[in-house]
Structures are given as C-alpha cells and as structure tokens.
Amino acid sequence: xxxxxxxxxxxxxxxxxxxxxxxxxxxxxxxxxxxxxxxxxxxxxxxxxxxxxxxxxxxxxxxxxxxxxxxxxxxxxxxxxxxxxxxxxxxxxxxxxxxxxxxxxxxxxxxxxxxxxxxxxxxxxxxxxxxxxxxxxxxxxxxxxxxxxxxxxxxxxxxxxxxxxxxxxxxxxxxxxxxxxxxxxxxxxxxx
Numbered sequence: 002x003x004x005x006x007x008x009x010x011x012x013x014x015x016x017x018x019x020x021x022x023x024x025x026x027x028x029x030x031x032x033x034x035x036x037x038x039x040x041x042x043x044x045x046x047x048x049x050x051x052x053x054x055x056x057x058x059x060x061x062x063x064x065x066x067x068x069x070x071x072x073x074x075x076x077x078x079x080x081x082x083x084x085x086x087x088x089x090x091x092x093x094x095x096x097x098x099x100x101x102x103x104x105x106x107x108x109x110x111x112x113x114x115x116x117x118x119x120x121x122x123x124x125x126x127x128x129x130x131x132x133x134x135x136x137x138x139x140x141x142x143x144x145x146x147x148x149x150x151x152x153x154x155x156x157x158x159x160x161x162x163x164x165x166x167x168x169x170x171x172x173x174x175x176x177x178x179x180x181x182x183x184x185x186x187x188x189x190x191x192x193x
Contacts, residue, residue, distance in 0.1 A: 002015070002062065003062060003132055003133055003135065004129075004130035004131065004132050004133075004151050005130060005133065006128070006129070007126070007172060007173060008174055012061075012062070014124060014172060014174075015096045015122070015124050015172065016057055016058070016060060018096075018122070018172060018178065018179050018182075019057055019096070020057055021179055022094075022179060022183060022186075023050050023053050023054060024050070025183055026050060029048070030046050030047060031044070031046070031047065031048075031050070031053050032044055032046040032047065032079070032082045033056055033060075034078050034082070035060055036071050036072070036075035036078075037062070037068055037070065037071070038068050038070075038071055039071055039074060040071050040074040040077075040078045043060060045082065070098075072095065072103075072104075072108070073103065073107070073108040075095065076093060076105065076108035076109060076119065077108055079093045079117075080093075080108075083117065090186075090188075091118070092117065092119070092120055092167070092186060092189060093119045094120045094186075095119060095120065095121045095122065096122045096172075097122070097123065097124070097158065098123070098125045098153055099123050099153050099155065099158045100152075100154065105157070105161050106161055106164045109162070109164040109165030109167075110164040112165055113164065113165045113166040113167075117165075118165060118166050118167040119161060119164070119165020120165075120167040120168050120182060120185060120186075121161050121162040121165075121167065121168075121170070122170055122171075122182065123153050123155055123169065123171045123172060124153065124172040125151065125152070125153035126152070126153055127153050127154075127155055129152035129153075130151060131148045131150055131151075132151055153171070167185075168182075170182060
C-alpha cells in the first residue's frame with residue numbers, strides 16, 4: 002500500500018477517501034479492520050466519526066508485523082463486528098491492492114448469504130509500481146535483488162465484489178471511486 006502509482010500513495014489515497022466518506026455519514030455506524038498478513042479491529046463499530054477519523058489517521062504499515070494480504074481474515078473479522086439489528090443495510094468496504102485472495106471469494110459469498118454486501122475498492126494500477134522503502138530513496142527488493150513491483154489485480158477484486166453481491170471500483174487519482182461508493186452506500190436500508 003506504500004506504492005505511489007496513486008498519489009501520494011495507495012495508503013494515503015485510501016485514508017483520504019474513507020475520511021471523506023465518513024464525513025457524509027449521518028446516523029450510520031462504522032468500524033475499521035486493518036489487515037496485512039493478519040487482520041485486527043483498529044476501531045470497533047461506532048457512530049463516533051471523530052474517533053473514526055482519528056484512528057484512520059494512525060493507520061500505517063507498521064501496525065501489523067506479519068506481511069501479506071489476508072482478505073479472508075479481514076472479511077471474517079468484519080462479519081463479527083456487525084450489530085444484530087434487523088432491517089438495516091450492512092456493507093463491508095474492502096480496500097485492497099489485490100495482491101492475494103486466498104479464501105476471499107468464499108468469505109465474500111458467505112457475507113452476502115448473511116445479507117452483507119462486499120464493496121471492493123482496488124487501489125493502484127494494473128501496470129504496477131515499485132514499493133518504496135520508508136525513510137530512503139530505495140525500493141523494496143526480492144531475495145535476488147530485483148525491485149519488487151506491486152500490481153493491482155482487478156480480476157480478483159471483481160470476483161470478490163461479485164461473490165459479495167457488491168461492486169468493484171478502481172481507485173485512481175480522481176474522485177470517481179468515492180462518488181460511486183457513496184451512491185451505493187446511500188441505497189442501503191436505513192433504520193433508527
């Protein structure tokens with residue numbers, strides 16, 4: 002998520018998008034699950050948008066020591082976060098660069114079967130970008146010394162969204178993804 006094919010970086014673009022989305026909420030609840038090689042709840046479900054934005058700002062790759070992309074674990078943990086209210090729309094907004102999807106399609110399908118829609122925001126470029134090493138002018142390298150390039154896997158993102166009865170949107174340097182996601186979330190059923 003540190004790649005800079007979306008400015009200023011995939012992570013920072015994602016944080017700005019979520020921050021603006023939270024600003025549009027009215028009587029909605031939000032939770033944040035952060036994941037890499039494992040998933041954990043950064044913020045339990047709440048309607049405290051000020052806290053949500055504060056926790057959002059603190060998200061960084063250093064929060065999780067285990068590298069990877071455990072999308073399945075993030076979806077499973079998100080499913081446990083929902084309150085049992087009936088008659089309300091529930092959605093998981095999955096923000097990923099789509100590098101790995103082991104078990105993600107199955108988890109999204111299970112969520113959809115329980116009435117939770119899974120929206121996928123793919124951040125980055127299918128052409129890829131090198132991953133900067135924080136605090137240096139270098140890029141991350143593999144064991145053979147080659148520069149590691151991270152590519153957005155749009156096909157995988159579409160599969161997860163389809164299985165989750167949601168929608169896939171690519172996040173680029175415009176605000177089109179934000180508009181599309183906001184329109185879909187506003188269609189969800191509302192209740193007191």
